[in-house]
Amino acid sequence: MRDAVAPAHADTGGTQAVARALSLLSLVGRGGAQGLGLAQLAAASGLARPTARRLLLALGAARMVEQDRATRRYHLGAETYLLAGFAAERHGILHHAREGMVRLAQETGDTVLLTVPQDDHTLCLERIEGDFPVRTHALMRGDRKPAGLGAGALAILAALPAAEAEALLTRAAPQIGDLMPAVVADLEQARADGYALNPGHVIAGSWGLGVVISWPDGRPAGALSIAAIENRMTPARQVDLVAGLHREAAVIAARLSALGTERNIP
Incomplete structure (x- = not known):
């Protein structure tokens, strides 16, 4: 039984992580030119700060978000700009x-x-x-x-x-x-x-x-x-x-x- 249940559980956890990451990405985008800090993103998303940071690091590795070294605020990354360009003609x-x-x-x-x-x-x-x-x-x-x-x-x-x-x-x-x-x-x-x-x-x-x-x-x-x-x-x-x-x-x-x-x- 454990073998049958494990994949479903793993899929649920993976889906939840993706949903949370996408929610954070959306919040970062709505932060505008001034960007948003970790505490603001965690509060707005309802996530614990360690969870929010872990997901932001994953998004950063994919170049979807980036962190300003001086302000420590998060902004949309280069990959989001490229994807937006690809989607522009259709949407x-x-x-x-x-x-x-x-x-x-x-x-x-x-x-x-x-x-x-x-x-x-x-x-x-x-x-x-x-x-x-x-x-x-x-x-x-x-x-x-x-x-x-x-x-x-x-x-x-x-x-x-x-x-x-x-x-x-x-x-x-x-x-x-x-x-x-x-x-x-x-x-x-x-x-x-x-x-x-x-x-x-x-x-x-x-x-x-x-x-x-x-x-x-x-x-x-x-x-x-x-x-x-x-x-x-x-x-x-x-x-x-x-x-x-x-x-x-x-x-x-x-x-x-x-x-x-x-x-x-x-």
Whole structure:
């Protein structure tokens, strides 16, 4: 009996170790440029520090993570960068969005942004600037904003089921602060219009228009938005900008849908 039980037990232990290591890898990735220390990773993962360190050493040997010698904090390693590059064509929304973003920036002269949902926040994955000399710097690549704050974030929120969007806003309320009434009003308008408008609520004079990019199942994969100074956002020009955003968002969504069909995603 012991011979029959041992392999199953070993497999369970191995599977658990892999799951724990992958959980740590994900946490390291979410640590951003500042990285995370051993104590933070152990606490966040619920692992004992010796266990977390042992798994991090294994990930380090595979070049999946690396430890900064000066700060002792952990960061994603070179192998994760290589793997991300291999996966970009199949899974990377930025890979599929960049061409359309460049086209929009050239056509409009304004700044085009790609935003994706990230827990209770949104993350700006890319910013491509047009040639108009006066630009808005309300959102830069790598910036994280609370859910609903900004045109792209608002477009994502408007595409969610109402109950889910309300729960997100409730969790983000402490960070949104006094802007909450404006965000709620803009959200209702975005649902009615099919696109989001941020009329300078985050930074005065900096306006934005955003449309959602959907996964094959209808969930928001991200949002395309255009940011410009207020006097370039006249009602007549907004019509043209929104049409361009919808056009490019549809192209990106079609590419994502083709990937979903190959993977049998409903």
